[in-house]
Amino acid sequence: MIQNKTTLGILMMVAAVASLTVMNVFVKLIGPDYHPTQISFVRSFVAALVLLPFLVRAGGPAILKTRRPGTHFYRALFGVIGNILFFYAFQHLPVGDVIVISQAVPLFVTVLAIVFLKEIVGLRRWMAVTVGFIGVIIAINPAGTVEPASLMAVVATVLWAITILLIRSLAATETPFTIAFYFMVLGAIMAGAVQPWYWQTPPWQDAWMFIGVGVAGAVGQILMSYALKLAEASVVSPFSYTAILWAMAFDALLWGVLPAWTTLLGAAIITAAGVYIFRREAATRAKS
Numbered sequence: 591m592i593q594n595k596t597t598l599g600i601l602m603m604v605a606a607v608a609s610l611t612v613m614n615v616f617v618k619l620i621g622p623d624y625h626p627t628q629i630s631f632v633r634s635f636v637a638a639l640v641l642l643p644f645l646v647r648a649g650g651p652a653i654l655k656t657r658r659p660g661t662h663f664y665r666a667l668f669g670v671i672g673n674i675l676f677f678y679a680f681q682h683l684p685v686g687d688v689i690v691i692s693q694a695v696p697l698f699v700t701v702l703a704i705v706f707l708k709e710i711v712g713l714r715r716w717m718a719v720t721v722g723f724i725g726v727i728i729a730i731n732p733a734g735t736v737e738p739a740s741l742m743a744v745v746a747t748v749l750w751a752i753t754i755l756l757i758r759s760l761a762a763t764e765t766p767f768t769i770a771f772y773f774m775v776l777g778a779i780m781a782g783a784v785q786p787w788y789w790q791t792p793p794w795q796d797a798w799m800f801i802g803v804g805v806a807g808a809v810g811q812i813l814m815s816y817a818l819k820l821a822e823a824s825v826v827s828p829f830s831y832t833a834i835l836w837a838m839a840f841d842a843l844l845w846g847v848l849p850a851w852t853t854l855l856g857a858a859i860i861t862a863a864g865v866y867i868f869r870r871e872a873a874t875r876a877k878s
Contacts, residue, residue, distance in 0.1 A: 599821025603829040606813035611689065611836040613806035615844070616799045617680045624796075625788035626677035627781050629803060630670055634777035636804020637811070641771050644812060648767045648782035656764060656772070664754040665769070666776035672749035674781070675742045682739035684847045690729045690857045691743040693830070696864045697722040698751030706755065715870050722863030728851075729856025766815035824872030828865045 618627055645653060656662060680690045686814060697719050703709040711719075730740045760769050817826045834857050843845040849857075 595751070596821040596825060599817045599819075599826045599841050600829055602813045602817035602820065603826040604832050606767055606817055607833040608836050610810035611685070611833050613803050613810060614676075614680050614685055614689070614837070616802040616806060617677050617838050618685055619844075620681075620796060620803070622681040624790055624792065626674045626681065626804075627743065627788050628790065629677050629782050629800065630673045631781035631785055632759045632800045632808050633673070633803045634670070634774045634781060636801055637764060637808035638771060638774035638778060640805055640808035641767065641774060641812070645767050645771050648765065648830055650817050653765055653768055654771070656768065658760060658763060661756055661760055661775060662746045662769070662772040665753050665760065666773050666780060668749045668756070669753045669773055670777045670780045671752065672746045673777070675746035675749070679743040679746065683737060683743070684837075684841045684849070685746065686834065686841045686847075686849050687729070687853055688743045688854055689833050690860065691726060691740065691749050692750070693816040693834060693857070693860050694722060694744075694747050695728045695751050695754060696867050697726070697860075698748050699754050702751055702755055712870070714868055718775070718863045718866045718870070721745040722867075723855045725859030725863060727856075728852050731850065731852040735820065757766050766818070768842060770811050770815065771836050822872070824868050827868050834861065 617626075620629060668829070675691065676688065679691075700711060700715060700719050704711055726744070730736055730744070757769060820826075837850050841849070
């Protein structure tokens with residue numbers, strides 16, 4: 591039974607990252623004609639609507655009670671800014687390139703946890719972090735022309751690492767659906783506040799892709815929540831790196847773009863370092 595739950599959790603994680611990659615593909619298809627804040631607004635608004643039935647089933651209005659509105663606010667603030675920067679990067683770079691950079695989140699989480707949470711990290715994890723950052727540098731390829739969008743993706747990755755730490759804190763008192771719903775609602779409000787300056791009403795042929803961004807994002811969040819509920823995070827989290835394969839497949843099929851060797855090498859190094867960090871963290875928690 592445990593094995594079946596673990597297998598199902600792994601499959602759900604793979605499906606979750608596939609859904610989130612589809613979201614990013616929609617962002618790429620929408621293109622740079624629309625401001626990324628508009629995409630972020632629609633994504634959050636539609637995703638909140640998709641999450642509503644699941645929230646009702648999980649406990650209804652009572653599940654929205656929280657004593658930590660401030661933490662939800664900062665999680666939404668950093669998450670929305672990170673999303674906007676990621677969406678800008680997806681509009682200007684191959685999906686695979688951005689996904690590779692974004693997979694450095696565990697590296698930044700480790701460093702930020704040391705700085706802000708005073709977590710103790712051993713030599714092996716420090717070495718993994720260092721190697722992982724080398725992978726990020728290779729993926730960005732500073733020997734060539736560094737795109738501004740690549741730097742945006744790096745900053746977005748740091749911001750998402752901060753949100754991961756905030757989610758860890760919230761998870762002690764809040765349910766996954768509560769965290770996700772507050773993020774979507776607050777995110778819609780924050781991104782919506784600037785729409786008088788950026789909003790462009792899309793024609794129907796673009797509107798369905800905007801809706802697709804929100805639906806795919808919500809489905810990815812839901813599947814990931816269930817994956818982490820069914821199996822240990824240390825088991826399913828490394829499968830988030832399958833996003834690199836999904837992204838490169840979409841790049842090849844839709845745009846005929848194949849990854850540069852630097853992107854592939856950087857992806858391999860970042861993935862290896864990230865998986866090692868996941869394993870070491872799991873081993874450390876098991877001993878404590």
